[in-house]
Amino acid sequence: MAPQLLSSRTFKSLFDSVDTFLFDCDGVIWKGETLIDGVSQTIDLIRSKGKNVVFVTNNSVKSRRQYAEKFRSLGLSSVTQDEIFSSSFAAAMYLKFNNFPKDKKVYVIGGEGVLEELQIAGFTGLGGPEDGEKKAQWKSNCLFEHDKSVICVGLDPNINYYKLQYGTLCVRENPGCLFIATNRDAVGHMTDLQEWPGAGCMVAAMCGSTEREPIVVGKPSSFMMDFLLQKFGTDSSRMCMVGDRLDTDILFGQNAGCKTLLVLTGVTSESDLLEKGNKIEPDYYTRTVSDITKLMDSPSK
Amino acid sequence: MLMSRSVASAVSQVSSSTSSLLPNSKQLFSFKTLSGYRSSSFCGGSIRKVNHKPLQMTSSSMTPRAMASKQLENADQLIDSIETFIFDCDGVIWKGDKLIEGVPETLDMLRAKGKRLVFVTNNSTKSRKQYGKKFETLGLNVNEEEIFASSFAAAAYLQSINFPKDKKVYVIGEEGILKELELAGFQYLGGPDDGKKQIELKPGFLMEHEHDVGAVVVGFDRYFNYYKIQYGTLCIRENPGCLFIATNRDAVTHLTDAQEWAGGGSMVGALVGSTQREPLVVGKPSTFMMDYLADKFGIQKSQICMVGDRLDTDILFGQNGGCKTLLVLSGVTSISMLESPDNKIQPDFYTSKISDFLSPKAATV
Numbered sequence: 075m076a077p078q079l080l081s082s083r084t085f086k087s088l089f090d091s092v093d094t095f096l097f098d099c100d101g102v103i104w105k106g107e108t109l110i111d112g113v114s115q116t117i118d119l120i121r122s123k124g125k126n127v128v129f130v131t132n133n134s135v136k137s138r139r140q141y142a143e144k145f146r147s148l149g150l151s152s153v154t155q156d157e158i159f160s161s162s163f164a165a166a167m168y169l170k171f172n173n174f175p176k177d178k179k180v181y182v183i184g185g186e187g188v189l190e191e192l193q194i195a196g197f198t199g200l201g202g203p204e205d206g207e208k209k210a211q212w213k214s215n216c217l218f219e220h221d222k223s224v225i226c227v228g229l230d231p232n233i234n235y236y237k238l239q240y241g242t243l244c245v246r247e248n249p250g251c252l253f254i255a256t257n258r259d260a261v262g263h264m265t266d267l268q269e270w271p272g273a274g275c276m277v278a279a280m281c282g283s284t285e286r287e288p289i290v291v292g293k294p295s296s297f298m299m300d301f302l303l304q305k306f307g308t309d310s311s312r313m314c315m316v317g318d319r320l321d322t323d324i325l326f327g328q329n330a331g332c333k334t335l336l337v338l339t340g341v342t343s344e345s346d347l348l349e350k351g352n353k354i355e356p357d358y359y360t361r362t363v364s365d366i367t368k369l370m371d372s373p374s375k
Numbered sequence: 376m377l378m379s380r381s382v383a384s385a386v387s388q389v390s391s392s393t394s395s396l397l398p399n400s401k402q403l404f405s406f407k408t409l410s411g412y413r414s415s416s417f418c419g420g421s422i423r424k425v426n427h428k429p430l431q432m433t434s435s436s437m438t439p440r441a442m443a444s445k446q447l448e449n450a451d452q453l454i455d456s457i458e459t460f461i462f463d464c465d466g467v468i469w470k471g472d473k474l475i476e477g478v479p480e481t482l483d484m485l486r487a488k489g490k491r492l493v494f495v496t497n498n499s500t501k502s503r504k505q506y507g508k509k510f511e512t513l514g515l516n517v518n519e520e521e522i523f524a525s526s527f528a529a530a531a532y533l534q535s536i537n538f539p540k541d542k543k544v545y546v547i548g549e550e551g552i553l554k555e556l557e558l559a560g561f562q563y564l565g566g567p568d569d570g571k572k573q574i575e576l577k578p579g580f581l582m583e584h585e586h587d588v589g590a591v592v593v594g595f596d597r598y599f600n601y602y603k604i605q606y607g608t609l610c611i612r613e614n615p616g617c618l619f620i621a622t623n624r625d626a627v628t629h630l631t632d633a634q635e636w637a638g639g640g641s642m643v644g645a646l647v648g649s650t651q652r653e654p655l656v657v658g659k660p661s662t663f664m665m666d667y668l669a670d671k672f673g674i675q676k677s678q679i680c681m682v683g684d685r686l687d688t689d690i691l692f693g694q695n696g697g698c699k700t701l702l703v704l705s706g707v708t709s710i711s712m713l714e715s716p717d718n719k720i721q722p723d724f725y726t727s728k729i730s731d732f733l734s735p736k737a738a739t740v
Contacts, residue, residue: 107578210597212630231574231601233645235637238599242627242637260651261608267581271604271649282644283637285626 077336077347080360085369088358092314092333094126094306098293099141100133101318101340102363106265109148110339112364117150119367127157128302130315132257132292132322134162134228134273135185137194159302161256161273161292162187165226166195167301168254168291174224181220181244183237183276184228184256192226199226201240206232210239220244227280227288228256229273231264238279245284253284257292259322263340293317294325303330316363318342320354333357444713447701447726454732457699458678460485461668463659464496464506466684466706467729471632474513475705477730482515484733492521493668497623497658497688499526499594499639502554523668525622525639525658526551529592530559531667532620532657542589545610547603547642548596548622556592564588565606570598574605584609593646593654594622595639608649619650623658625688627707635707659683660691665698682729684708686720699723 078084097103103113120127129141136144138158145153165188169180174197182188182201192199200222210218220243227241244251259272277288291297303310314333317323318340327334334356338344346352347359360366447453462468468478485492494506494517501509503526507519529552533544538561546552546565553566564585574582582602588610596603611619621643628638643654657663669676679698683689684706693700704710705728712718713725 106576212636218634231576233599233601235597235599238637238641242641246627246635258648260649264576265580266578270576271601271608275604275645275648278648279641279645282624282640283626
């Protein structure tokens with residue numbers, strides 16, 4: 075069925091059939107450091123009607139704690155850390171659930187968020203932002219040392235050759251080294267005015283040199299969904315995934331059997347959605363999250 | 376699904392050879408006549424997209440290989456049947472900055488026999504002129520005109536399509552590319568200097584890019600950073616008709632003799648990841664450089680032998696080009712990799728290093 079533009083009639087049936095709303099963040103709640111209009115009131119309204127609200131973001135630069143702070147700084151102080159599921163958290167949980175030995179180390183190509191989540195889960199993470207300052211030395215007979223058993227790759231605006239080389243050697247030369255990706259989003263709204271290369275870029279760089287494919291923990295992989303379903307003990311058919319990206323958010327929701335709602339405030343335009351080549355169709359779409367507030371108040375026809 | 380490998384670009388796939396027999400085949404053949412080999416379906420000067428990973432060898436127009444690679448036992452016989460030897464450099468002539476044993480004598484011997492020598496390298500860090508100096512420093516008698524680096528290939532490709540001189544080229548790569556573009560008369564931006572540029576992702580920050588950039592050339596780049604990735608991405612996504620050209624997609628390279636280093640495949644992979652487009656590849660195994668030099672020197676491809684250390688670039692390049700292929704084990708490929716059941720690329724011959732040419736009969740591998 076073709077995606078339906080959310081109307082007061084369709085909204086009511088959607089809202090009544092759902093107990094939990096899952097929201098993506100970049101392009102849905104905020105753009106860079108700027109809150110999207112009307113989001114705060116909408117979240118409060120949804121909560122006031124007795125629904126649960128959860129935030130699922132592929133952006134691994136921050137930890138859950140740091141995201142909670144961001145929500146607070148943008149005026150959404152009702153959002154707690156426990157309601158936030160970032161791919162940085164997912165990476166740490168993946169290692170935990172697979173009983174990854176605590177004495178083995180993780181090399182991180184990404185932001186502080188991953189390092190912090192690894193630490194909270196009891197793992198040793200190295201690398202991260204400070205390796206952005208390092209330069210590889212290519213001298214004759216000089217060996218580049220590397221001894222990590224996992225490399226975890228996510229969005230890294232401080233990417234450089236040193237990190238690519240370090241990660242490449244770990245994967246190619248340490249037997250059994252795991253190659254984990256937080257996510258593979260091609261681009262994202264890292265700032266409000268423009269799209270920027272996403273983790274998909276850094277991950278593809280590593281695939282290019284290691285000739286291996288990673289284990290992806292973020293959307294649309296079902297890992298975070300399985301985690302959420304277990305945690306909340308709820309049925310996926312009573313959930314609605316709200317996102318701006320077809321190949322991560324909407325696919326994530328569809329794969330788990332959730333209802334899906336696309337918003338047009340992020341990377342996807344209406345023409346992207348409706349073009350012939352597009353194979354991923356959300357149940358509904360609307361311009362922005364605050365349309366929920368408008369539709370809630372208007373009488374259904 | 377957008378998350379998986381990007382959809383094919385308009386450029387046709389590299390038809391690569393397929394070995395239908397596993398390398399451990401025990402068939403014994405007498406010295407092969409290679410004229411029955413699959414010929415390249417390419418015409419001169421065109422660029423092939425490489426489906427780089429995994430080593431997918433899909434070929435509808437080529438007959439599958441019938442023969443496993445043979446250890447070179449009669450070097451003289453091979454040498455006599457060949458007019459031009461194309462040599463890869465890293466892992467064949469040198470490793471890092473160290474010459475491989477026996478190379479000068481081997482090259483001298485081949486020249487004395489009247490053979491044409493050509494050097495084709497995917498390494499885009501230097502220009503032909505700079506490679507000429509490297510050969511000289513190592514005591515080898517090689518002319519700049521005999522060297523074809525992927526940096527040169529990028530400039531030659533742009534010339535071959537009459538890329539307008541009023542358009543600019545954004546370079547994610549090192550000096551070699553810049554020098555070759557300059558020699559060919561093209562305007563460029565970027566290169567190593569952009570390695571110093573920092574980004575601060577804050578509200579209201581917008582990266583501008585020049586709208587008259589008509590091509591982005593990506594190659595091996597030790598000064599790779601987010602600024603360059605974004606600049607290249609913006610040009611490719613927003614400048615209508617902007618070309619995305621890759622010098623090569625080698626996963627690893629021998630920067631030093633002790634270890635392998637992440638190669639151009641990494642930088643190109645990054646741009647594929649952010650643009651979700653596949654590039655035009657000018658370096659091996661694309662046959663652009665083969666077609667170019669066959670045309671330039673007026674050589675028949677059946678009279679050429681490609682000598683290299685890497686199966687998925689050098690040997691595939693030779694096979695795609697329709698010439699004989701000799702793998703040397705002095706570089707990245709070991710005998711076990713050649714003979715592994717996962718390996719689908721079978722060179723005609725293999726030997727330990729090129730100086731085995733000096734001992735006309737069997738050399739020990």
